[in-house]
Amino acid sequence: MEDHIWMLVTKKMANEATGEELGELESLLKQNPIAYNSLKLLFDWWDNEDEPAEDNTHLQFKKILERISYKK
Template sequence: MTIKNHIWNLATKKIANEISEQELLELDDLLKQHPVTGRKIQQLFNWWFYDENQNPIDRGEHIFNKIKEKIKAAERS
């Protein structure tokens, strides 16, 4: 596995809330060592973890609630 793939795997684990503290520290170090990839991943994190007003939110919960709303609307129809 290339270092770039390893970085993306760690980033994916962070988004899924499956990253360990040790892996989080490793990801932080790798992003500093590889600034081009780091900027791309930071953009992804900004989109995933923040809403339009830059307020932290649990994106997974937000998406889940939108799905539930659509299911309820479909059931009423």
């Protein structure tokens, strides 16, 4: 199931997910609050286009991935 969630997340972030896939992802994340909370950080970071790019973006992304791994 985890691999399927990641596949849907990847499609969402690449703007390639269908409406059905987005609905499925939302449903799966509602069933799993830990995954939702972890992925919310990733989605918030990914979708934040208002902030200028910083030199340490890769470090911020690494922190997000570490938080996701920690909450498993």
